[in-house]
Amino acid sequence: MQIITNRKEIEKRLARQSTVSSVEPAVKTIIDRVQQFKDAELLALTEQFDGVKLTELRVAKQEINDAYEKIPSSLLRALKEAKERIHRFHQYQKEESWQIEPEPGVLLGQHVRPLASAGIYIPGGKASYPSTVLMNAIPAKIAGVKRLVLTTPPEKNGSIHAAVLVAADLCGVDEIYKVGGAQAIAALAYGTESIQPVYKITGPGNAYVACAKKLVFGKVSIDMIAGPSEVCIWADAQTNLAYAAADLLAQAEHDEDASACCIAPSLQYAQALSEEVWRQLEQLDRRDIAQKSIEENGWIAVVESDEEAVALINELAPEHLEIMTEDPERMLEDIHNAGAIFLGPYSPEALGDYMAGPNHTLPTSGTAKFSSPLGVYDFIKKTSVIRYNESALKSVADSIIELAQTEQLTGHAQAIRVRK
Known part of the structure; x- marks a missing residue:
């Protein structure tokens, strides 16, 4: 890991470049072709990119039933426990319609309604990510989304990972x-013969998906344009x-582009x-992946x-911030920009990824300055x-x-x- 002791080097690290724009021409072509050729293009691209020749895109009920046996x-x-904890946390995010009568003859209000589809x-x-299924599906269902659709690339044998299917079914x-x-994003946005379009798309992905x-x-609406995942650890001399x-x-x-950094109290500790x-x-x-990430980012x-x-x-606005100092809550109120904050030595990011309850779909690439975690809202x-x-x-x-006459x-x- 690079040890940085001067501000100029820190600023270089803060200016991470997005890879989204570099793939835009290719992604535009994919979107255009899915709009034009629909299912046929999805099947062709699945064979091209995933090495799988499919005849049906939709997962059958029997495949889901079989997944429980696998x-x-x-x-x-563990999936049921995580579901319960995530559900419990997100229940507090529910919003209700309201009305007021601020003066005689006036009624004002706001109707809160779930999206019809997502x-x-x-x-x-x-890797497979059943935890991400839980984190995206649970708040959608709490909100009341009637039609919830999931897309994910198949494995080489044409199946979907059993844990993903079980998490989705739960x-x-x-x-x-x-x-x-x-191509999955294009299908969700514009629809094909098999996949009806939705009103919102959520979930992480690579640069092609983000683009x-x-x-x-x-x-359609989207949750965010997510970049590579990142963690920042704030340590002091007492940090293990x-x-x-x-x-x-x-x-x-996570992947080679993931960013892991630490703010350290001394060169000796670093x-x-x-x-x-x-x-x-x-x-x-996953040593090879982690090593490249550590070496480059x-x-x-x-x-x-x-x-x-x-x-x-606050300038970095990290996706995950772990405050592992001796008194982690002492300066908590001064932290304005972070996707999620983990306090103390026994609150690692992995806890939040799976079991604590708050959502692990978080703003990246400094967007925590103005964005929030995925939620019922x-x-x-x-x-x-x-x-x-x-x-x-x-x-x-x-x-x-x-006022109207002033504006002509x-x-x-x-x-x-x-x-009158």
Whole structure:
């Protein structure tokens, strides 16, 4: 890991370049072809990119039933426990319609309604992600989404990983399709013979998926344009080296582009942490992936004060922030930009990824400055309600006419004047 002791090097690390724009021409072509050729193009691209020749895109009910027989009972228990904890947390995010009568003859309000449909994208390839199914499907169902669709690339044998199917079934996902990549996003946005379009698309993916979500936004809503996953650990002299190193590597094993960094109190600590990272790296099954991530995107910044650490964190706006200092809550209120904050030595990011309850679909690439984790609020829409009686309208008529005439909207003014 690179050890950084000067501000100029830190600024270089803060300016990570997005890979989304570089794949845009290819993604545009895929979207256009899916719009034109629909199912035929999805099947062709699945054969081209995934090496699987399919005849049916939709997962049959029997495949879902069989999936329960393929996973160990211990995994089923873990999925059910995680589902319960995630559901419990997200229940608190529910919003209700409301009305007020601020003055006589006036009723104002807001109707809260679930989206009629939503699509979840679940990555495949390097690993399977049943936890991501839970994190996307549970808030959608709590919100009241009637039609919830899941797309994910098939494995080489043409099946979907059993744990993904079970997680989807536990959450009440209505339709599951064997299609991945930018073509899946295009199908969810524009529809094909097999896949009816949805109103919102959520879920993480590679640069092609992220770019496709960016390009279809406007036709549909999306949750976010997610970049590579990232963690930042704020350590002090008391922070356990083994814990910090393990958490950095837990992030690095996601993929080669993942970013793992630490804010350290001294050069001595930074050097010791770097050595511990390389020692633990040898124990990982995904060592090659984690090593490339650490070599290219791993860094440790040495700071001189807590205030400098806080300023760096707020500028970085990390997806995951672990505060592993002796008193992790002391400066919590000063942290304004982070997707999720983990306090203390026994609250690792892995806890949040699977079992704590808060959503693990989080803003990346500095977007935590203005974005929030995925939640129930992402699957609802709000409609304003306005009712004035005659006397209430007359009480504001002159002011409305004045404003409309100032904006040269005489038709607006006349719509009020005829009611006076």
